[in-house]
Amino acid sequence: xxxxxxxxxxxxxxxxxxxxxxxxxxxxxxxxxxxxxxxxxxxxxxxxxxxxxxxxxxxxxxxxxxxxxxxxxxxxxxxxxxxxxxxxxxxxxxxxxxxxxxxxxxxxxxxxxxxxxxxxxxxxxxxxxxxxxxxxxxxxxxxxxxxxxxxxxxxxxxxxxxxxxxxxxxxxxxxxxxxxxxxxxxxxxxxxxxxxxxxxxxxxxxxxxxxxxxxxxxxxxxxxxxxxxxxxxxxxxxxxxxxxxxxxxxxxxxxxxxxxxxxxxxxxxxxxxxxxxxxxxxxxxxxxxxxxxxxxxxxxxxxxxxxxxxxxxxxxxxxxxxxxxxxxxxxxxxxxxxxxxxxxxxxxxxxxxxxxxxxxxxxxxxxxxxxxxxxxxxxxxxxxxxxxxxxxxxxxxxxxxxxxxxxxxxxxxxxxxxxxxxxxxxxxxxxxxxxxxxxxxxxxxxxxxxxxxxxxxxxxxxxxxxxxxxxxxxx
Amino acid sequence: xxxxxxxxxxxxxxxxxxxxxxxxxxxxxxxxxxxxxxxxxxxxxxxxxxxxxxxxxxxxxxxxxxxxxxxxxxxxxxxxxxxxxxxxxxxxxxxxxxxxxxxxxxxxxxxxxxxxxxxxxxxxxxxxxxxxxxxxxxxxxxxxxxxxxxxxxxxxxxxxxxxxxxxxxxxxxxxxxxxxxxxxxxxxxxxxxxxxxxxxxxxxxxxxxxxxxxxxxxxxxxxxxxxxxxxxxxxxxxxxxxxxxxxxxxxxxxxxxxxxxxxxxxxxxxxxxxxxxxxxxxxxxxxxxxxxxxxxxxxxxxxxxxxxxxxxxxxxxxxxxxxxxxxxxxxxxxxxxxxxxxxxxxxxxxxxxxxxxxxxxxxxxxxxxxxxxxxxxxxxxxxxxxxxxxxxxxxxxxxxxxxxxxxxxxxxxxxxxxxxxxxxxxxxxxxxxxxxxxxxxxxxxxxxxxxxxxxxxxxxxxxxxxxxxxxxxxx
Numbered sequence: 001x002x003x004x005x006x007x008x009x010x011x012x013x014x015x016x017x018x019x020x021x022x023x024x025x026x027x028x029x030x031x032x033x034x035x036x037x038x039x040x041x042x043x044x045x046x047x048x049x050x051x052x053x054x055x056x057x058x059x060x061x062x063x064x065x066x067x068x069x070x071x072x073x074x075x076x077x078x079x080x081x082x083x084x085x086x087x088x089x090x091x092x093x094x095x096x097x098x099x100x101x102x103x104x105x106x107x108x109x110x111x112x113x114x115x116x117x118x119x120x121x122x123x124x125x126x127x128x129x130x131x132x133x134x135x136x137x138x139x140x141x142x143x144x145x146x147x148x149x150x151x152x153x154x155x156x157x158x159x160x161x162x163x164x165x166x167x168x169x170x171x172x173x174x175x176x177x178x179x180x181x182x183x184x185x186x187x188x189x190x191x192x193x194x195x196x197x198x199x200x201x202x203x204x205x206x207x208x209x210x211x212x213x214x215x216x217x218x219x220x221x222x223x224x225x226x227x228x229x230x231x232x233x234x235x236x237x238x239x240x241x242x243x244x245x246x247x248x249x250x251x252x253x254x255x256x257x258x259x260x261x262x263x264x265x266x267x268x269x270x271x272x273x274x275x276x277x278x279x280x281x282x283x284x285x286x287x288x289x290x291x292x293x294x295x296x297x298x299x300x301x302x303x304x305x306x307x308x309x310x311x312x313x314x315x316x317x318x319x320x321x322x323x324x325x326x327x328x329x330x331x332x333x334x335x336x337x338x339x340x341x342x343x344x345x346x347x348x349x350x351x352x353x354x355x356x357x358x359x360x361x362x363x364x365x366x367x368x369x370x371x372x373x374x375x376x377x378x379x380x381x382x383x384x385x386x387x388x389x390x391x392x393x394x395x396x397x398x399x400x401x402x403x404x405x406x407x408x409x410x411x412x413x414x415x416x417x418x419x420x421x422x423x424x425x426x427x428x429x430x431x432x433x434x435x436x437x438x439x440x441x442x443x444x445x446x447x448x449x450x451x452x453x454x455x456x457x458x459x460x461x462x463x464x465x466x467x468x469x470x471x472x473x474x475x
Numbered sequence: 476x477x478x479x480x481x482x483x484x485x486x487x488x489x490x491x492x493x494x495x496x497x498x499x500x501x502x503x504x505x506x507x508x509x510x511x512x513x514x515x516x517x518x519x520x521x522x523x524x525x526x527x528x529x530x531x532x533x534x535x536x537x538x539x540x541x542x543x544x545x546x547x548x549x550x551x552x553x554x555x556x557x558x559x560x561x562x563x564x565x566x567x568x569x570x571x572x573x574x575x576x577x578x579x580x581x582x583x584x585x586x587x588x589x590x591x592x593x594x595x596x597x598x599x600x601x602x603x604x605x606x607x608x609x610x611x612x613x614x615x616x617x618x619x620x621x622x623x624x625x626x627x628x629x630x631x632x633x634x635x636x637x638x639x640x641x642x643x644x645x646x647x648x649x650x651x652x653x654x655x656x657x658x659x660x661x662x663x664x665x666x667x668x669x670x671x672x673x674x675x676x677x678x679x680x681x682x683x684x685x686x687x688x689x690x691x692x693x694x695x696x697x698x699x700x701x702x703x704x705x706x707x708x709x710x711x712x713x714x715x716x717x718x719x720x721x722x723x724x725x726x727x728x729x730x731x732x733x734x735x736x737x738x739x740x741x742x743x744x745x746x747x748x749x750x751x752x753x754x755x756x757x758x759x760x761x762x763x764x765x766x767x768x769x770x771x772x773x774x775x776x777x778x779x780x781x782x783x784x785x786x787x788x789x790x791x792x793x794x795x796x797x798x799x800x801x802x803x804x805x806x807x808x809x810x811x812x813x814x815x816x817x818x819x820x821x822x823x824x825x826x827x828x829x830x831x832x833x834x835x836x837x838x839x840x841x842x843x844x845x846x847x848x849x850x851x852x853x854x855x856x857x858x859x860x861x862x863x864x865x866x867x868x869x870x871x872x873x874x875x876x877x878x879x880x881x882x883x884x885x886x887x888x889x890x891x892x893x894x895x896x897x898x899x900x901x902x903x904x905x906x907x908x909x910x911x912x913x914x915x916x917x918x919x920x921x922x923x924x925x926x927x928x929x930x931x932x933x934x935x936x937x938x939x940x941x942x943x944x945x946x947x948x949x950x
Contacts, residue, residue: 025590025593027539027540027542027586028540028543028544028547028586028589029540029542029544029577032540032542033540034537034538034539034540035537035538036537037535037536037605040535040536040537041535043538044536060512060515060516061512061515061516061519062511062512062514062515063509063518063610063628064509065502065504065507065508065509065625065626066610066612066626067502067507067563067612067626068503069503069504072503084570085569085570086569087568087569088542088565088567088568088569088577089565089566089567089568090563090564090579091565091566091567092563092564092566093562093563093564093612093614094560094561094562094614094615094616095559095560095614102504102563104565104579111502111503114503115500115509118500130512135538135541135609137541137542137568139568139569139570141569151540151542153538
């Protein structure tokens with residue numbers, strides 16, 4: 001890996017590391033990938049965590065068909081226009097030309113909501129809180145593995161509520177959940193906030209997001225939670241009889257978390273030796289490398305069994321015939337958070353030699369201490385990864401009031417820019433045209449920047465600004 | 476439900492009960508269904524069990540793209556011919572006509588095996604043991620919910636081995652696993668066996684199956700495990716360098732377990748009051764119905780909390796405003812294995828009134844006994860369901876040597892027929908033409924029929940028979 005440098009050429013490094021670490025292979029159709037077992041295991045662990053959390057909120061899983069009749073997709077005009085350029089279409093099946101074309105789901109609002117209309121009669125049927133874990137298809141112009149796949153995996157949640165407050169609260173509760181997953185599980189810092197009118201989901205009233213800064217100074221949209229208002233309920237006639245006997249349209253949300261998160265993990269944490277995985281989603285939390293000599297094999301294996309019994313973690317024992325040095329490199333490439341090396345010396349002293357992937361540091365620990373300290377060690381690794389991500393993001397987030405400076409930053413080092421904006425689409429367009437930066441979100445809290453909008457002027461037009469917005473070039 | 480009788484009109488009963496019990500809704504595209512949350516929860520529980528078992532065998536999950544270039548599907552001739560009439564095809568995407576048509580996966584052999592060819596170099600890379608949980612599309616001529624959906628959910632496992640023995644052993648190990656799942660988890664009796672040449676999977680050397688008898692006397696193929704031999708490895712050039720330095724083609728298997736199993740559960744166990752669910756896959760194992768009067772609400776709720784703490788089961792507390800009688804009917808319809816009714820009398824005596832859905836019997840149990848006995852109660856429920864299924868199947872399985880009798884059975888009561896067959900396709904075809912019965916499998920063990928093939932003659936042509944085969948009209 002030595003020749004490809006993350007700092008110098010991020011995307012080359014990224015494309016190289018996901019192949020070398022055996023996360024993916026390229027599919028035969030442009031923009032598709034094979035999620036190999038090492039990547040899929042990350043996804044399984046992440047799924048289990050997200051699934052448990054959304055179930056705690058009362059959400060139930062179900063499954064809707066992948067094929068959406070084209071006429072369904074057409075019903076919400078903005079939504080249709082937003083997705084039409086990206087859809088894949090089935091035109092024949094069962095040996096026959098189909099009478100109606102079928103869109104392969106890019107998202108499921110338009111197939112789900114006609115059923116909401118059927119299922120919901122009264123306020124007693126609300127809220128509806130559902131979710132599905134599926135594949136979705138969006139024909140990407142510039143595919144990039146995990147980040148923009150033609151086919152990706154996700155969960156899509158959909159809810160219906162009696163009033164706007166309840167719906168908005170729910171959309172924001174999901175945003176908080178996603179933020180928590182990114183910060184506490186994936187150890188990735190970012191900004192939670194609201195999207196601009198031009199950047200929001202096609203058909204939504206408002207879109208909320210978690211925006212991450214990748215090492216090349218470009219932003220990644222980590223997830224989205226949409227306040228759909230009554231846009232879809234009016235189109236699909238989703239109404240309920242309220243306590244006051246009146247028929248009212250429901251208020252809806254939809255929200256998604258995708259395999260793009262794997263790309264974020266790779267990009268944010270990795271280094272020139274390969275992946276660095278946060279402990280909670282690492283396929284193996286620990287790899288044990290036995291250093292056999294001619295006489296110690298039995299003893300070492302007994303010792304390893306003891307470790308496995310004492311520590312209830314996902315442990316891989318690499319007893320293959322490769323050399324220890326080769327194994328060290330391989331498991332560093334694959335980002336296993338903790339390595340334990342066991343040779344004769346370790347057995348004799350009943351001490352373990354450990355290696356932390358994040359800091360690339362060896363340390364020793366007594367076997368009988370490991371059991372009590374292992375959770376602390378992983379917590380410390382995860383904390384360190386999060387701090388690094390936070391520091392990097394803060395270091396590369398610039399408060400800018402002057403447009404020349406804005407342009408210069410985007411031409412040179414890039415990164416996040418916090419700037420006052422009038423919230424008019426024209427300024428947003430001009431900024432994009434001239435700097436390739438788009439609005440990422442209006443952050444909800446800006447911890448380290450004590451920004452008061454006060455009488456600030458829009459960074460572009462110098463008219464009165466409505467708020468501080470996060471700008472960046474984006475993936 | 477009273478008017479629709481399972482015994483008199485099975486399919487009408489089935490279609491009625493899956494809607495009433497809220498398992499499905501019909502999708503907008505013919506042959507598709509919405510797996511509603513109650514059905515999806517059954518699938519989730521079943522998935523978790525199957526997933527754990529296959530992982531114990533060393534199988535790893537991954538994910539391949541849903542779109543297969545048509546040229547890939549064409550490579551194995553038999554396979555292509557078998558699946559072509561059933562495929563759905565994407566012809567344009569991203570606003571453009573595609574240069575190559577894309578088949579929406581009906582199964583994934585042809586997209587996976589080119590990668591096997593790439594991934595496998597040496598005997599050290601074997602065996603390959605992988606699996607994916609996905610949706611698949613097969614354009615069914617006569618769709619029937621769960622049993623023959625245009626889109627269904629499944630797991631598909633794929634393995635590659637160094638020799639035929641190892642591959643065949645693996646295919647049979649999976650068949651045993653599926654048999655165990657059907658018998659011990661779903662409480663459904665059936666016959667494990669090998670498919671005939673005309674009924675096997677397109678492209679396989681041999682297909683193994685678990686055949687179930689539904690109440691209308693028709694057979695349901697519960698799952699399949701294929702010994703693919705070297706058919707695909709020769710087409711896709713999947714070779715390895717063996718220890719002897721020679722390049723050899725791998726031996727492969729593939730195997731699948733689908734949402735059809737939900738249809739089997741509904742069909743086999745249900746009665747005229749609705750579903751009856753085996754305990755291990757029931758979304759709720761217990762429903763508690765509080766019988767409130769004016770003064771006991773607090774006390775009852777405290778009592779219920781105590782039950783929830785003591786019994787770690789999936790419990791639903793139905794505290795809605797409906798009458799107890801309404802709730803009883805509703806939860807019987809939904810097949811919850813055990814109901815607990817709690818009113819003032821129960822609290823006073825510290826005794827629970829329970830209702831077993833399978834036997835429709837009430838019984839009393841002391842609160843402090845419930846904790847110790849609950850697992851036995853569920854084991855007894857599941858055992859009873861399995862025994863019923865076994866008795867029904869045995870009662871409707873007929874040993875037949877005379878073709879007139881064969882025809883008469885298929886014209887009247889239907890069911891399984893065990894008959895000697897010469898294994899020539901011509902007899903099989905004639906039997907199908909004349910009786911609608913097909914060979915279901917050559918059973919591997921026939922516990923209660925001491926059948927020795929000896930000098931038996933084929934039930935149709937009276938030439939020497941090769942073995943006893945199971946015949947039935949099938950779904």
